[in-house]
Amino acid sequence: MFRLAAKMDARSKLLDAALSVIRHKGYSASTVDELCSAAGVTKGAFFHHFKSKDELGVAAADHWSATTSAMFAEAAYHRHADPLDRVLAYIDFRKSLITGGLPDFTCLVGTMVQETYETAPDIRDACDRSISGHAATLVADIEAAMAERDMVATGLTAQSLALHTQAVLQGAFILAKAKGGADVAKSSVDHLRRYIELLFGRTPAA
Amino acid sequence: MFRLAAKMDARSKLLDAALSVIRHKGYSASTVDELCSAAGVTKGAFFHHFKSKDELGVAAADHWSATTSAMFAEAAYHRHADPLDRVLAYIDFRKSLITGGLPDFTCLVGTMVQETYETAPDIRDACDRSISGHAATLVADIEAAMAERDMVATGLTAQSLALHTQAVLQGAFILAKAKGGADVAKSSVDHLRRYIELLFGRTPAA
DNA sequence: CTCGCAACGTACCAACTAGTCGGTATCGAG
DNA sequence: CTCGATACCGACTAGTTGGTACGTTGCGAG
Numbered sequence: 001m002f003r004l005a006a007k008m009d010a011r012s013k014l015l016d017a018a019l020s021v022i023r024h025k026g027y028s029a030s031t032v033d034e035l036c037s038a039a040g041v042t043k044g045a046f047f048h049h050f051k052s053k054d055e056l057g058v059a060a061a062d063h064w065s066a067t068t069s070a071m072f073a074e075a076a077y078h079r080h081a082d083p084l085d086r087v088l089a090y091i092d093f094r095k096s097l098i099t100g101g102l103p104d105f106t107c108l109v110g111t112m113v114q115e116t117y118e119t120a121p122d123i124r125d126a127c128d129r130s131i132s133g134h135a136a137t138l139v140a141d142i143e144a145a146m147a148e149r150d151m152v153a154t155g156l157t158a159q160s161l162a163l164h165t166q167a168v169l170q171g172a173f174i175l176a177k178a179k180g181g182a183d184v185a186k187s188s189v190d191h192l193r194r195y196i197e198l199l200f201g202r203t204p205a206a
Numbered sequence: 207m208f209r210l211a212a213k214m215d216a217r218s219k220l221l222d223a224a225l226s227v228i229r230h231k232g233y234s235a236s237t238v239d240e241l242c243s244a245a246g247v248t249k250g251a252f253f254h255h256f257k258s259k260d261e262l263g264v265a266a267a268d269h270w271s272a273t274t275s276a277m278f279a280e281a282a283y284h285r286h287a288d289p290l291d292r293v294l295a296y297i298d299f300r301k302s303l304i305t306g307g308l309p310d311f312t313c314l315v316g317t318m319v320q321e322t323y324e325t326a327p328d329i330r331d332a333c334d335r336s337i338s339g340h341a342a343t344l345v346a347d348i349e350a351a352m353a354e355r356d357m358v359a360t361g362l363t364a365q366s367l368a369l370h371t372q373a374v375l376q377g378a379f380i381l382a383k384a385k386g387g388a389d390v391a392k393s394s395v396d397h398l399r400r401y402i403e404l405l406f407g408r409t410p411a412a
Numbered sequence: 413c414t415c416g417c418a419a420c421g422t423a424c425c426a427a428c429t430a431g432t433c434g435g436t437a438t439c440g441a442g
Numbered sequence: 443c444t445c446g447a448t449a450c451c452g453a454c455t456a457g458t459t460g461g462t463a464c465g466t467t468g469c470g471a472g
Binding site: 024025026027028029102103109110111113114115116117118119124127128131132156160161163164166167168169170171172174175177178179180184185187188190191194195198199 | 234315372381393
Protein backbone atom coordinates (compact mmCIF):
# COMPACT_ATOMS: atom_id res chain seq x y z
CA MET A 1 0.00 0.00 0.00
CA PHE A 2 1.08 3.52 -0.51
CA ARG A 3 2.04 5.70 2.33
CA LEU A 4 -0.12 8.79 2.42
CA ALA A 5 0.60 9.48 6.07
CA ALA A 6 -2.74 10.87 7.02
CA LYS A 7 -1.51 10.60 10.57
CA MET A 8 1.94 11.91 11.39
CA ASP A 9 4.17 8.93 11.92
CA ALA A 10 7.25 8.74 14.10
CA ARG A 11 9.65 9.29 11.23
CA SER A 12 8.04 12.58 10.22
CA LYS A 13 7.83 13.72 13.80
CA LEU A 14 11.51 12.96 14.25
CA LEU A 15 12.47 14.85 11.12
CA ASP A 16 10.47 17.91 12.11
CA ALA A 17 11.91 17.79 15.61
CA ALA A 18 15.40 17.49 14.14
CA LEU A 19 14.96 20.70 12.14
CA SER A 20 14.06 22.56 15.30
CA VAL A 21 16.49 21.01 17.78
CA ILE A 22 19.52 21.08 15.49
CA ARG A 23 18.90 24.68 14.53
CA HIS A 24 18.85 25.54 18.22
CA LYS A 25 21.84 23.57 19.47
CA GLY A 26 23.78 22.40 16.46
CA TYR A 27 24.15 18.84 15.28
CA SER A 28 26.70 17.36 17.68
CA ALA A 29 25.09 18.82 20.76
CA SER A 30 21.69 17.45 19.77
CA THR A 31 21.41 14.08 21.48
CA VAL A 32 19.29 11.22 20.28
CA ASP A 33 17.35 11.25 23.53
CA GLU A 34 16.56 14.92 23.13
CA LEU A 35 15.53 14.45 19.52
CA CYS A 36 13.18 11.69 20.64
CA SER A 37 11.57 13.59 23.47
CA ALA A 38 11.16 16.67 21.26
CA ALA A 39 9.39 14.47 18.74
CA GLY A 40 7.35 12.72 21.41
CA VAL A 41 8.77 9.38 20.36
CA THR A 42 10.84 6.69 22.04
CA LYS A 43 14.35 5.64 21.24
CA GLY A 44 13.14 2.38 19.82
CA ALA A 45 11.24 4.29 17.16
CA PHE A 46 14.31 6.37 16.37
CA PHE A 47 16.55 3.41 15.64
CA HIS A 48 13.77 1.63 13.85
CA HIS A 49 13.66 4.39 11.25
CA PHE A 50 17.31 5.41 11.24
CA LYS A 51 20.30 3.12 11.52
CA SER A 52 22.34 5.79 13.26
CA LYS A 53 22.30 9.42 14.31
CA ASP A 54 24.26 10.32 11.19
CA GLU A 55 21.62 8.70 9.02
CA LEU A 56 19.05 10.97 10.63
CA GLY A 57 21.36 13.87 9.86
CA VAL A 58 21.28 13.01 6.18
CA ALA A 59 17.51 12.52 6.25
CA ALA A 60 17.06 15.81 8.07
CA ALA A 61 19.06 17.65 5.41
CA ASP A 62 17.01 16.00 2.68
CA HIS A 63 13.82 16.83 4.55
CA TRP A 64 15.02 20.41 4.80
CA SER A 65 15.63 20.49 1.06
CA ALA A 66 12.16 19.17 0.36
CA THR A 67 10.44 21.58 2.75
CA THR A 68 12.25 24.69 1.61
CA SER A 69 12.16 23.92 -2.11
CA ALA A 70 8.41 23.44 -1.91
CA MET A 71 8.11 26.78 -0.18
CA PHE A 72 10.25 28.61 -2.74
CA ALA A 73 8.49 26.94 -5.65
CA GLU A 74 5.18 28.38 -4.48
CA ALA A 75 6.54 31.84 -3.72
CA ALA A 76 5.34 34.87 -5.62
CA TYR A 77 8.69 36.17 -6.84
CA HIS A 78 8.51 33.92 -9.91
CA ARG A 79 5.60 35.91 -11.27
CA HIS A 80 7.58 38.93 -12.47
CA ALA A 81 7.88 39.24 -16.23
CA ASP A 82 11.48 40.47 -16.28
CA PRO A 83 14.10 37.92 -15.21
CA LEU A 84 16.12 40.52 -13.29
CA ASP A 85 12.96 41.50 -11.43
CA ARG A 86 12.55 37.87 -10.47
CA VAL A 87 16.06 37.72 -9.10
CA LEU A 88 15.62 40.93 -7.12
CA ALA A 89 12.24 39.78 -5.87
CA TYR A 90 13.86 36.56 -4.71
CA ILE A 91 16.31 38.60 -2.65
CA ASP A 92 13.49 40.66 -1.21
CA PHE A 93 11.66 37.47 -0.38
CA ARG A 94 14.70 36.08 1.40
CA LYS A 95 14.96 39.29 3.37
CA SER A 96 11.31 39.12 4.35
CA LEU A 97 11.91 35.66 5.80
CA ILE A 98 14.39 37.07 8.29
CA THR A 99 12.03 37.61 11.22
CA GLY A 100 11.39 36.16 14.62
CA GLY A 101 13.90 34.17 16.60
CA LEU A 102 17.28 33.24 15.20
CA PRO A 103 16.61 29.49 15.15
CA ASP A 104 13.50 30.19 13.08
CA PHE A 105 15.11 31.87 10.10
CA THR A 106 18.64 30.47 10.03
CA CYS A 107 19.61 27.62 7.77
CA LEU A 108 19.78 24.04 8.99
CA VAL A 109 22.26 22.76 6.45
CA GLY A 110 24.54 25.76 6.82
CA THR A 111 24.74 24.96 10.51
CA MET A 112 25.22 21.23 10.06
CA VAL A 113 27.87 21.35 7.38
CA GLN A 114 30.20 23.38 9.58
CA GLU A 115 30.29 20.61 12.15
CA THR A 116 30.30 17.63 9.85
CA TYR A 117 32.21 18.57 6.71
CA GLU A 118 35.20 16.52 7.79
CA THR A 119 33.72 13.93 10.09
CA ALA A 120 30.54 12.88 8.28
CA PRO A 121 30.87 12.97 4.47
CA ASP A 122 27.31 11.74 3.96
CA ILE A 123 25.88 14.68 5.86
CA ARG A 124 28.19 17.08 4.08
CA ASP A 125 27.01 15.79 0.71
CA ALA A 126 23.38 16.13 1.76
CA CYS A 127 24.03 19.72 2.84
CA ASP A 128 25.77 20.45 -0.43
CA ARG A 129 22.84 19.01 -2.38
CA SER A 130 20.54 21.32 -0.43
CA ILE A 131 22.53 24.51 -0.94
CA SER A 132 23.69 23.87 -4.49
CA GLY A 133 20.28 22.58 -5.50
CA HIS A 134 18.61 25.72 -4.23
CA ALA A 135 21.19 27.94 -5.91
CA ALA A 136 20.51 26.12 -9.17
CA THR A 137 16.91 27.34 -9.14
CA LEU A 138 18.24 30.88 -9.61
CA VAL A 139 20.57 30.17 -12.51
CA ALA A 140 18.00 30.34 -15.31
CA ASP A 141 16.74 33.77 -14.28
CA ILE A 142 20.25 35.15 -13.79
CA GLU A 143 21.31 33.76 -17.15
CA ALA A 144 18.33 35.36 -18.86
CA ALA A 145 19.04 38.69 -17.21
CA MET A 146 22.66 38.46 -18.31
CA ALA A 147 21.73 37.56 -21.87
CA GLU A 148 19.45 40.59 -22.18
CA ARG A 149 22.41 42.82 -21.41
CA ASP A 150 25.10 40.85 -23.25
CA MET A 151 27.13 40.43 -20.07
CA VAL A 152 28.35 37.03 -21.16
CA ALA A 153 31.74 38.33 -22.19
CA THR A 154 32.55 39.61 -18.70
CA GLY A 155 33.67 36.17 -17.56
CA LEU A 156 31.09 36.28 -14.84
CA THR A 157 28.86 33.23 -14.72
CA ALA A 158 25.27 32.90 -13.58
CA GLN A 159 26.20 29.82 -11.60
CA SER A 160 28.83 31.70 -9.60
CA LEU A 161 26.49 34.60 -8.89
CA ALA A 162 23.78 32.20 -7.75
CA LEU A 163 26.21 30.56 -5.32
CA HIS A 164 27.31 33.99 -4.14
CA THR A 165 23.76 34.85 -3.11
CA GLN A 166 23.74 31.75 -0.93
CA ALA A 167 27.11 32.63 0.54
CA VAL A 168 25.86 36.06 1.53
CA LEU A 169 22.78 34.57 3.15
CA GLN A 170 24.77 31.95 5.06
CA GLY A 171 27.24 34.58 6.20
CA ALA A 172 24.41 36.89 7.20
CA PHE A 173 23.05 34.15 9.45
CA ILE A 174 26.42 33.74 11.16
CA LEU A 175 26.66 37.46 11.83
CA ALA A 176 23.11 37.47 13.16
CA LYS A 177 23.94 34.62 15.53
CA ALA A 178 27.08 36.38 16.71
CA LYS A 179 25.34 39.70 17.30
CA GLY A 180 22.17 38.10 18.60
CA GLY A 181 19.84 39.94 16.26
CA ALA A 182 18.40 39.87 12.77
CA ASP A 183 19.30 43.42 11.75
CA VAL A 184 22.84 42.66 10.55
CA ALA A 185 21.51 39.90 8.37
CA LYS A 186 18.94 42.14 6.71
CA SER A 187 21.57 44.79 6.14
CA SER A 188 23.82 42.29 4.41
CA VAL A 189 20.97 41.19 2.17
CA ASP A 190 20.51 44.86 1.25
CA HIS A 191 24.14 44.95 0.15
CA LEU A 192 23.57 41.84 -1.93
CA ARG A 193 20.60 43.48 -3.62
CA ARG A 194 22.59 46.63 -4.32
CA TYR A 195 25.37 44.54 -5.83
CA ILE A 196 23.04 42.87 -8.27
CA GLU A 197 21.39 46.17 -9.17
CA LEU A 198 24.77 47.75 -9.87
CA LEU A 199 25.96 44.72 -11.76
CA PHE A 200 22.97 44.78 -14.07
CA GLY A 201 23.03 48.51 -14.50
CA ARG A 202 19.96 49.35 -12.53
CA THR A 203 20.01 52.36 -10.20
CA PRO A 204 19.68 51.24 -6.61
CA ALA A 205 16.50 52.35 -4.89
CA ALA A 206 17.59 53.80 -1.54
CA MET B 207 57.90 37.93 37.84
CA PHE B 208 56.72 38.57 34.36
CA ARG B 209 55.69 35.81 32.13
CA LEU B 210 57.74 35.82 28.97
CA ALA B 211 57.04 32.17 28.22
CA ALA B 212 60.36 31.24 26.73
CA LYS B 213 59.07 27.69 26.90
CA MET B 214 55.57 26.98 25.65
CA ASP B 215 53.38 26.30 28.67
CA ALA B 216 50.37 24.02 28.86
CA ARG B 217 47.89 26.86 28.49
CA SER B 218 49.36 28.06 25.21
CA LYS B 219 49.63 24.54 23.89
CA LEU B 220 45.98 23.95 24.74
CA LEU B 221 44.88 27.13 23.02
CA ASP B 222 46.82 26.33 19.87
CA ALA B 223 45.49 22.79 19.87
CA ALA B 224 41.97 24.14 20.35
CA LEU B 225 42.23 26.29 17.22
CA SER B 226 43.16 23.24 15.19
CA VAL B 227 40.86 20.63 16.70
CA ILE B 228 37.76 22.84 16.82
CA ARG B 229 38.23 23.97 13.23
CA HIS B 230 38.37 20.31 12.22
CA LYS B 231 35.48 18.89 14.21
CA GLY B 232 33.50 21.80 15.58
CA TYR B 233 33.20 22.81 19.20
CA SER B 234 30.76 20.29 20.64
CA ALA B 235 32.40 17.31 19.01
CA SER B 236 35.82 18.32 20.34
CA THR B 237 36.23 16.48 23.62
CA VAL B 238 38.41 17.63 26.46
CA ASP B 239 40.45 14.43 26.23
CA GLU B 240 41.11 15.01 22.56
CA LEU B 241 42.06 18.62 23.15
CA CYS B 242 44.53 17.46 25.79
CA SER B 243 46.15 14.75 23.73
CA ALA B 244 46.40 17.11 20.73
CA ALA B 245 48.18 19.59 22.99
CA GLY B 246 50.35 16.90 24.58
CA VAL B 247 49.00 17.78 27.99
CA THR B 248 47.06 15.93 30.67
CA LYS B 249 43.56 16.56 31.87
CA GLY B 250 44.86 17.90 35.14
CA ALA B 251 46.60 20.68 33.26
CA PHE B 252 43.44 21.46 31.33
CA PHE B 253 41.28 22.02 34.39
CA HIS B 254 44.07 23.81 36.15
CA HIS B 255 44.02 26.52 33.50
CA PHE B 256 40.33 26.46 32.58
CA LYS B 257 37.44 26.01 34.94
CA SER B 258 35.35 24.33 32.26
CA LYS B 259 35.31 23.43 28.59
CA ASP B 260 33.24 26.52 27.89
CA GLU B 261 35.86 28.70 29.51
CA LEU B 262 38.41 27.26 27.11
CA GLY B 263 35.99 28.08 24.31
CA VAL B 264 36.00 31.72 25.33
CA ALA B 265 39.78 31.74 25.71
CA ALA B 266 40.17 30.08 22.32
CA ALA B 267 38.04 32.75 20.67
CA ASP B 268 40.08 35.47 22.38
CA HIS B 269 43.30 33.75 21.36
CA TRP B 270 41.99 33.61 17.81
CA SER B 271 41.26 37.34 17.93
CA ALA B 272 44.76 38.08 19.18
CA THR B 273 46.47 35.86 16.61
CA THR B 274 44.52 37.08 13.62
CA SER B 275 44.52 40.75 14.54
CA ALA B 276 48.30 40.66 14.90
CA MET B 277 48.53 39.09 11.47
CA PHE B 278 46.25 41.66 9.83
CA ALA B 279 47.99 44.54 11.58
CA GLU B 280 51.28 43.53 9.98
CA ALA B 281 49.84 42.89 6.53
CA ALA B 282 50.89 44.98 3.56
CA TYR B 283 47.46 46.14 2.40
CA HIS B 284 47.62 49.10 4.79
CA ARG B 285 50.43 50.64 2.77
CA HIS B 286 48.32 51.91 -0.11
CA ALA B 287 47.90 55.67 -0.25
CA ASP B 288 44.27 55.70 -1.37
CA PRO B 289 41.75 54.43 1.21
CA LEU B 290 39.72 52.56 -1.42
CA ASP B 291 42.89 50.85 -2.58
CA ARG B 292 43.44 49.73 1.00
CA VAL B 293 39.98 48.24 1.19
CA LEU B 294 40.37 46.43 -2.11
CA ALA B 295 43.84 45.22 -1.13
CA TYR B 296 42.35 43.89 2.08
CA ILE B 297 39.89 41.84 0.02
CA ASP B 298 42.70 40.58 -2.18
CA PHE B 299 44.64 39.65 0.92
CA ARG B 300 41.69 37.73 2.31
CA LYS B 301 41.40 35.90 -0.99
CA SER B 302 45.08 35.02 -0.96
CA LEU B 303 44.63 33.40 2.45
CA ILE B 304 42.18 30.90 1.01
CA THR B 305 44.61 28.07 0.26
CA GLY B 306 45.38 24.63 1.56
CA GLY B 307 42.99 22.48 3.51
CA LEU B 308 39.62 23.73 4.62
CA PRO B 309 40.40 23.64 8.34
CA ASP B 310 43.43 25.83 7.64
CA PHE B 311 41.69 28.84 6.15
CA THR B 312 38.20 28.73 7.64
CA CYS B 313 37.23 30.83 10.62
CA LEU B 314 37.22 29.46 14.15
CA VAL B 315 34.70 31.87 15.61
CA GLY B 316 32.35 31.55 12.67
CA THR B 317 32.27 27.83 13.31
CA MET B 318 31.90 28.12 17.06
CA VAL B 319 29.17 30.72 17.13
CA GLN B 320 26.84 28.54 15.08
CA GLU B 321 26.92 25.84 17.74
CA THR B 322 26.94 28.01 20.81
CA TYR B 323 24.90 31.13 20.06
CA GLU B 324 22.02 29.87 22.15
CA THR B 325 23.64 27.51 24.59
CA ALA B 326 26.81 29.38 25.63
CA PRO B 327 26.36 33.17 25.73
CA ASP B 328 29.95 33.73 26.87
CA ILE B 329 31.34 31.99 23.82
CA ARG B 330 28.90 33.81 21.56
CA ASP B 331 30.03 37.15 22.97
CA ALA B 332 33.67 36.23 22.47
CA CYS B 333 32.94 35.28 18.86
CA ASP B 334 31.08 38.53 18.32
CA ARG B 335 34.00 40.49 19.76
CA SER B 336 36.29 38.74 17.31
CA ILE B 337 34.17 39.30 14.20
CA SER B 338 32.92 42.80 15.04
CA GLY B 339 36.35 43.86 16.26
CA HIS B 340 37.95 42.78 13.03
CA ALA B 341 35.25 44.46 10.97
CA ALA B 342 35.88 47.66 12.91
CA THR B 343 39.45 47.80 11.57
CA LEU B 344 37.99 48.39 8.12
CA VAL B 345 35.60 51.18 9.02
CA ALA B 346 38.07 54.07 8.89
CA ASP B 347 39.25 53.23 5.38
CA ILE B 348 35.73 52.69 4.10
CA GLU B 349 34.62 55.95 5.66
CA ALA B 350 37.50 57.83 4.06
CA ALA B 351 36.73 56.29 0.68
CA MET B 352 33.09 57.29 1.06
CA ALA B 353 33.93 60.83 2.09
CA GLU B 354 36.12 61.34 -1.00
CA ARG B 355 33.11 60.55 -3.17
CA ASP B 356 30.43 62.23 -1.08
CA MET B 357 28.52 59.00 -0.70
CA VAL B 358 27.37 59.88 2.77
CA ALA B 359 23.91 60.89 1.60
CA THR B 360 23.16 57.43 0.21
CA GLY B 361 22.17 56.12 3.61
CA LEU B 362 24.83 53.46 3.31
CA THR B 363 27.16 53.28 6.30
CA ALA B 364 30.80 52.23 6.48
CA GLN B 365 30.00 50.08 9.48
CA SER B 366 27.39 48.10 7.59
CA LEU B 367 29.66 47.58 4.61
CA ALA B 368 32.47 46.42 6.86
CA LEU B 369 30.17 43.86 8.46
CA HIS B 370 29.00 42.79 5.02
CA THR B 371 32.55 41.91 4.01
CA GLN B 372 32.73 39.59 7.00
CA ALA B 373 29.37 38.06 6.16
CA VAL B 374 30.55 37.28 2.65
CA LEU B 375 33.72 35.68 3.98
CA GLN B 376 31.87 33.59 6.55
CA GLY B 377 29.36 32.49 3.95
CA ALA B 378 32.15 31.69 1.51
CA PHE B 379 33.65 29.35 4.11
CA ILE B 380 30.37 27.54 4.54
CA LEU B 381 30.02 27.02 0.82
CA ALA B 382 33.61 25.80 0.65
CA LYS B 383 32.94 23.29 3.38
CA ALA B 384 29.78 22.09 1.67
CA LYS B 385 31.42 21.70 -1.71
CA GLY B 386 34.68 20.42 -0.27
CA GLY B 387 36.88 22.92 -2.08
CA ALA B 388 38.22 26.44 -1.88
CA ASP B 389 37.18 27.60 -5.36
CA VAL B 390 33.63 28.63 -4.43
CA ALA B 391 34.99 30.74 -1.62
CA LYS B 392 37.43 32.57 -3.86
CA SER B 393 34.71 33.19 -6.40
CA SER B 394 32.48 34.73 -3.75
CA VAL B 395 35.30 37.00 -2.64
CA ASP B 396 35.62 38.09 -6.28
CA HIS B 397 31.96 39.09 -6.20
CA LEU B 398 32.56 41.05 -3.04
CA ARG B 399 35.42 42.91 -4.68
CA ARG B 400 33.32 43.67 -7.72
CA TYR B 401 30.55 45.02 -5.51
CA ILE B 402 32.87 47.43 -3.80
CA GLU B 403 34.38 48.54 -7.09
CA LEU B 404 30.94 49.21 -8.55
CA LEU B 405 29.80 50.92 -5.39
CA PHE B 406 32.71 53.33 -5.43
CA GLY B 407 32.52 53.93 -9.16
CA ARG B 408 35.60 52.07 -10.19
CA THR B 409 35.53 49.87 -13.29
CA PRO B 410 36.02 46.24 -12.33
CA ALA B 411 39.22 44.69 -13.59
CA ALA B 412 38.20 41.42 -15.29
C1' DC C 413 -9.65 -15.98 12.21
C1' DT C 414 -4.49 -16.54 11.66
C1' DC C 415 -0.27 -15.34 10.07
C1' DG C 416 3.49 -12.16 9.29
C1' DC C 417 5.65 -8.07 9.28
C1' DA C 418 6.35 -3.24 10.03
C1' DA C 419 5.92 0.11 13.65
C1' DC C 420 6.65 1.09 17.66
C1' DG C 421 7.89 0.73 23.32
C1' DT C 422 11.04 -0.57 27.44
C1' DA C 423 15.01 -1.98 29.58
C1' DC C 424 19.46 -2.17 29.24
C1' DC C 425 24.70 -1.70 28.19
C1' DA C 426 29.47 -0.51 27.03
C1' DA C 427 31.87 3.40 25.94
C1' DC C 428 32.61 7.83 26.60
C1' DT C 429 31.83 12.53 28.82
C1' DA C 430 33.16 16.65 31.62
C1' DG C 431 34.84 17.38 35.78
C1' DT C 432 37.27 16.05 40.58
C1' DC C 433 40.81 15.11 43.79
C1' DG C 434 44.80 13.93 46.08
C1' DG C 435 49.43 13.94 44.94
C1' DT C 436 54.14 15.61 43.03
C1' DA C 437 57.54 18.78 40.79
C1' DT C 438 59.43 23.16 40.45
C1' DC C 439 60.78 27.64 41.67
C1' DG C 440 61.30 32.18 43.82
C1' DA C 441 61.22 34.58 48.38
C1' DG C 442 62.90 34.91 52.92
C1' DC D 443 67.58 25.34 54.01
C1' DT D 444 62.16 26.01 54.60
C1' DC D 445 57.86 27.70 53.08
C1' DG D 446 54.19 28.62 50.04
C1' DA D 447 52.29 28.93 45.72
C1' DT D 448 51.76 27.73 41.07
C1' DA D 449 52.02 24.22 37.42
C1' DC D 450 51.05 19.92 36.34
C1' DC D 451 49.91 14.75 36.73
C1' DG D 452 46.74 10.70 36.27
C1' DA D 453 43.48 7.73 38.42
C1' DC D 454 38.80 8.11 39.53
C1' DT D 455 33.58 9.11 39.25
C1' DA D 456 28.87 10.17 38.27
C1' DG D 457 26.27 10.99 34.64
C1' DT D 458 25.45 10.77 29.66
C1' DT D 459 26.05 8.93 25.02
C1' DG D 460 24.74 6.24 20.84
C1' DG D 461 23.21 1.93 20.12
C1' DT D 462 21.03 -2.92 21.12
C1' DA D 463 17.82 -6.77 22.55
C1' DC D 464 13.66 -8.09 22.94
C1' DG D 465 8.83 -7.58 23.74
C1' DT D 466 4.24 -5.69 22.15
C1' DT D 467 0.86 -3.74 19.18
C1' DG D 468 -1.73 -3.00 15.07
C1' DC D 469 -3.03 -3.95 10.51
C1' DG D 470 -3.52 -5.79 5.88
C1' DA D 471 -3.36 -10.29 3.22
C1' DG D 472 -4.99 -14.82 2.60
